[in-house]
Amino acid sequence: MPRPDAEHEKLARLAGTWTGVENMHPSQWMPNGAEASGVTTSRVAVGGFTVVTDYEQRMGGQVTFVGHGVYTVDPRNQNVVLYWFDSMAGQCEVFRGSWDGDSLALFSENPMMGHLKLTYEFQSDDTMNSAMDCSQDGEAWNRLFDSVYTRSER
Structure with a gap:
């Protein structure tokens, strides 16, 4: 039976309940920007091969966005893969990327938003910065949120 490797073990850093303040930058979906709160609950699953995550965003005491994701490692190239489902798209978004030290950068592309870049940067074991940027051409990036x-x- 296969066992999780070092790349799978890195994903375990995402496990736990994470809470934070999100700075939503002005965009076509939120012209004035806003501040939101987010809670992410993640757990190691499937014998250590995945991390399963549930996310909820609130503004003004109301749930405004929810998501569900599964992180794993592609054994062919050791890239991290995130399968993401949320209340905005209603379909699976696939992100791929890799670790660079304490940072994980994941990339995707879709017709609605163009190119997407999702980053996690661990400041310590229990503090993590997260951001998402979008680009129509994959060159000039605009920040959607940071937290x-x-x-x-x-």
Whole structure:
């Protein structure tokens, strides 16, 4: 039976309950920008081969966005793969990328938003910065949001 490798073990850093404040930058979906709160609950699953995550965003006390993701490692190239489902798209978005030290950068492309870049940067074991950028051409990027999350439970 196969066993998770070092790349799978890196994904375990995402496990736990993370809470934070999100700075939503002005965009076509939110012309004035806004501040939101986010909670992500993630767990190691499938014998250590995946991390399963559920996300909820709130503004003004109301749930405004929810998502569900599964992170894993592609054994062919050791890239991290995120299969993401959310209340905005209603379909699966596939992100691919890799670790560089304490940072994970994942990329995707879709007709509605163009190129997407999702980044996680661990400042410590229990503090993580996250950001998403979008681009129509893959060259000039615009920030959609940035946030700082603190892990409250492992």
